[in-house]
Amino acid sequence: MNRQQRIKLFEHQSRAYTEGTVEMINEQWIFFDEETEEAVLLDEYLHQEIEVFRFNRWKKGILFEAGKICLADEIDFLRNNDLVRIRKHLIYSLERLLEGMNDEAFIQFVTTLNSLQFSIYDCLYCYNHLSFLTDENKKNGVNFMVFDNQEQICNVQHHFCYYEKTNDRFEFTLNTGKRLVIEKIMK
Structure with missing residues (x-):
């Protein structure tokens, strides 16, 4: 089993993501965790993998400043109330x-x-x-x-x-x- 196969197994684990919505409040993007209902600055996840739910599917990308997401073949921007999920880190x-x-x-x-x-x-x-x-x-x-x-x-x-x-x-x-x-x- 190579590293890529192990990563695939990680990706298909339950509870591998923190899901929630985002809102622009006072010129800052805020992430509202769906499970805990906590709010955190989205800046805490800069340069990390994030997925946005668009057109009935998850689109994977990297989060950059000002709500910019670098997807595989395009640049997209967050919108208020977008459903997003952020990959959790293992201990x-x-x-x-x-x-x-x-x-x-x-x-x-x-x-x-x-x-x-x-x-x-x-x-x-x-x-x-x-x-x-x-x-x-x-x-x-x-x-x-x-x-x-x-x-x-x-x-x-x-x-x-x-x-x-x-x-x-x-x-x-x-x-x-x-x-x-x-x-x-x-x-």
């Missing part, structure tokens, strides 16, 4: 952990998380112990992650041992008491 330690996982472990982890109705964008906390073991030949330990999809909480322990064999074990525990364990051992 840095989770992003590094996912990048470091081999393809099989990555796919198993993400698809199992999704089957439990969680998204990688639901991550509240990630402790990536692997990031502290960069110079060691034998890597052994546990990573901890907590996810919240606003209906349930999921705690994930990622037990790993990378030496003669590659062993990834994921233990998913939901606040309901449901538990799920998956393990991948490779030579």
Whole structure:
């Protein structure tokens, strides 16, 4: 699985975007988050990916000053009450952990998380112990992650041992008491 395929999997995750509307107030663009009803200056998202809902589809571009959006083949401008969505960022330690996982472990982890109705964008906390073991030949330990999809909480322990064999074990525990364990051992 190449980086492009992983990015595609990220893009199709639930809750990967913050959605809302924009309005020009006092000569500044304000973004109103649909979920939290919070208002923030749109300038906080300058030079980031943004999508605008136009002509019954999402158009992806990069946000520039004064409400200007650079789309793939044109420049467009925001209008009052435009529906927009802004890609969420992953927690840095989770992003590094996912990048470091081999393809099989990555796919198993993400698809199992999704089957439990969680998204990688639901991550509240990630402790990536692997990031502290960069110079060691034998890597052994546990990573901890907590996810919240606003209906349930999921705690994930990622037990790993990378030496003669590659062993990834994921233990998913939901606040309901449901538990799920998956393990991948490779030579």
